[in-house]
Amino acid sequence: MTSQNQTFERLCRTGTSLSVHSTYEIGGEARHLALPHTIEEVSTMLEGATSKGLDPFLFGMGSNTLFPDRPSDDMLFFSLKEHIEFKLLPGRLFVSAGTPMTLLALFGLYTGIPSFDFMFLLPGTLGAGVYMNAKYFSHQISDVLETAYVIDKEHPERGLISVPLSGCEYGYKKSVFMRKPWIVVGADLKLPVDPQLTPEQTDELFAKIKSKNLSTSVLPNYFRHYTNELNAAARAGYELRQELLDVITDRGGKKHFDYPSCGSVFKNNYTIGEPMGKLVDRIGLRGTVRGGAMISDHHGNIIQNRGGATAEDVTDLVKLVQEKVEAEFGFVPEPELVIV
Structure with missing residues (x-):
């Protein structure tokens, strides 16, 4: 057996439930599952x-x-999600794709750089954020991205491919990565100022940030863990900028983390003039239940797993919303949720 085959067999788990790797806590048993730790392992x-x-x-x-x-x-x-890596470079920060975006907000908190505040409590990794140009409030990934690094999954032997911001072809939750057979493995993010740190201080900072990582997809635990980290930072003397506090108020107030979910299910249709949550409210679907899944009674664009929901339960609600919205407003809403 070659060393490459040995690495594959070592990393590949069998008979693992996908539900523990999903914020929906839904998914059957996968015959093949891997959690690589490096770009080489990818x-x-x-x-x-x-x-x-x-x-x-x-x-x-x-x-x-x-x-x-x-x-x-x-x-x-x-x-x-096991591939977490930081490299501080002149004017930029390299971050691996598996790094939770919330950790970037903590980096900004510890260094006094506000550019990443909007990423706090975004329940996803940087790779996913780069893939879809993740947005919160008035900020989005394209505001801070300099270069994305990808591997062509059809030709991985070609190694890393650099994609500058201009080549990402970003639109509203659209990008070149959605059309190409590419896997985002990392990115250079712009820094407005270089943190004045020695190499030893840099190593200590990144070790501190990595120690805050919570390798779970359970949303209530995620929310509790990172809000506690923010409170601990405040007690240690770090200044909590208003945008960080606004994120907690907004996302907590909408009950985003009370039950397993994917967050927003549908993209907004800006030609209509109202967000999808409001449209779902107007047609009276909030609180609708199918099996163990329910359209949130706090936000019409969130479908929750209220206990024992299946993928079929969720897709039944997705189809229901699409049918009712088309009948009432004349368009079929496009899912933001990736249905495998």
Whole structure:
């Protein structure tokens, strides 16, 4: 057995429930699941998938994904959430794709840089944020991105490909990454100022940030853990900027973290003039239940797992909303949720 095959076999888990890797806490048992820790291991998994005839599906925290109740045996599911890496460079910060975006907000808090405040409590990894140009309030990933680094999953042997911001073709929750067979493995983010740190201080800072990571997809735990970290930072003397506090008020007030969910299910249609949550409210679907899934009674664009929900329960509600919105407003809402 070659060393590459040995690495593939070592990283590939069998018979693992996808529900523990999803903020929906939904998903059946995957025959093949991997959690690579480095870019080299990502390449190895992709090459192994090709040689074994497996279809790779990449995800981070599983926060925007609905896994199937019965996953195909021919799929290789792999998450980058164990690949957390930082490198401080002149004028920029390299961050690996598996790094939770919330950790970037903590980096900004500890260094006095506000550019990443909007990422606080975004339940996803940087790779997913780069993929879809994640947005919160008036800020989005494209505001801070300098270069994305990808691997072509059809030709992983070609190594890293650099994609400058101008090549990302960003629109509203659209990007070149949605059209290309690319896997985002990292990015350079712009820094408005360089933190004045010695190499030793830099190492200590990144070790501190990594120690705050919570490797879970359970939303109530996620919310509690990171709000506690913010409170601890305040007690240690760090200044909590207003945007960080606004995030807690807004997301907590909308009950985003009370039950397993994916956050917003549908993209907004800006030609209509109202967000999807308001449209769902207007047609009286808030609180509608199918099996263990329910359209949130606090926000019409969130479908929650209220206990024992299946992927079929969620997709039934997705289809219901699409049918009712089309009948009332004349368009079929486009899911933001990735249904596998």
